[in-house]
Amino acid sequence: MDYEEFSNVVSRERELEMSGAFPVLMRKVYLWMTMALAITGITAYYIATNETLMMALVSNQMLFWGLAIGEIALVIGLSAAINKLSLTTATLMFVLYSVINGATMSFIFLVYTASSIASVFFIAAATFAVMALFGYFTKTDLSSMGKILLMALIGIIIASIVNVFTKSQGLAIILNYIGVLVFVGLTAYDSQKIKQMLSQAPDAGEGAQKLALLGALSLYLDFINLFLYLLRIFGDRRD
16 A cells, blocks of 8 residues: 555545544534523422522522532633643533523512513523534534624623612513624524534534533523513512
């Protein structure tokens, strides 16, 4: 076998390894995302139905803001230090984030009826699934759209902070609808980005799995935010 034939064999073997790794990594993305959503939902419901825990959150603003700051710190820390962390540590941080997010989201059970929360969840799930599939299968490059959506997201965050002080109901309604559009678009964008990123992975080793974990975190955040914006629009408030 000459050098050229040997190179072709090695190249074909490499392609087979990469093609075999990709479906494994994509499955992990959605398994981790589903796991995180389940943990968040169970935590939120458990706290909401536990009077002692719920009263502790409601009556202690320091505890609530501590959890909220902890969420932000975990996301930033996980994203920034992913290359230095072991896969086990990164996974545990994702699980911890899911639990804390469930604790802060338990308030929705005080504001909205359980039936409307369930119905909006299924609306969000269906919308998310359609846009994730679109992002995965479309041949159109969504990179430019992603940049616009990220800028729009920053604008929503700034406007929401301002509205904490102005308390404008009209602005809140507008931001809710814009938020839905932004996270619908980000779901498609992140789905395509994750596919492109993992399709280049040489194998399904720890490094590639950590990238898949970050992909799961991105889609998890897209779903949670889409759900919350839809809930503010369609959720039935308790009397």
